[in-house]
Amino acid sequence: MTTFQIVALYAALNLILACILMLRVGSQRLNKKVSLGDGGDQDLFARIRAHGNFIETAPLALIGLFALAMMNGHVLALHIFGALFFLGRLLHAQGMAQAGANGKGRGLGAMATLLTFLGTGFYLLYLVFTFNIA
Secondary structure: OOHHHHHHHHHHHHHHHHHHHHHHHHHHHHHHOOOOOOOOOHHHHHHHHHHHHHHHHHHHHHHHHHHHHHOOOOHHHHHHHHHHHHHHHHHHHHHHOOHHHOOHHHHHHHHHHHHHHHHHHHHHHHHHHHOOOO
16 A cells, blocks of 8 residues: 555545534434524534534644655554544544543543644654655
C-alpha cells in the first residue's frame, strides 16, 4: 500500500463514520419531530455533539495524515495515527450514546484523538526539520 492509499483508506472509513453519525442525528430528529436545534431533548443533543465533535476533529486528523504522506512518513506511522484516530472517534461516539453522554468510550476517544494530534504533529515537525532534498 502506498502512503496515499493509506490516507485514502482512513479518509474512506471516516467518511462512512460521518454518515453514520449524521444518520443518527437525523433519525432522532424524525423520532422527536425536532427540525432545528435539539428541542430540549438530551439524546438528540448528545447525538448532535457527537457528530459535531467528529466534524471538528476529522479534518485536522486527515490533513495531518495527508501531510505525513506528502513528507514520506513511514507507512506504519500512517496506519497507527489513522487507526488510532478512527478508533478514538468510534469510542467517543459510543460513549456519547450512553445515558447522560458519560460512557467510558467518550474519555478514551478524546484521549485517542489527542494522542493522534500530538503524535502526528511531532512526527511532522521531525520530518520537516530532517527532510533531505538530495
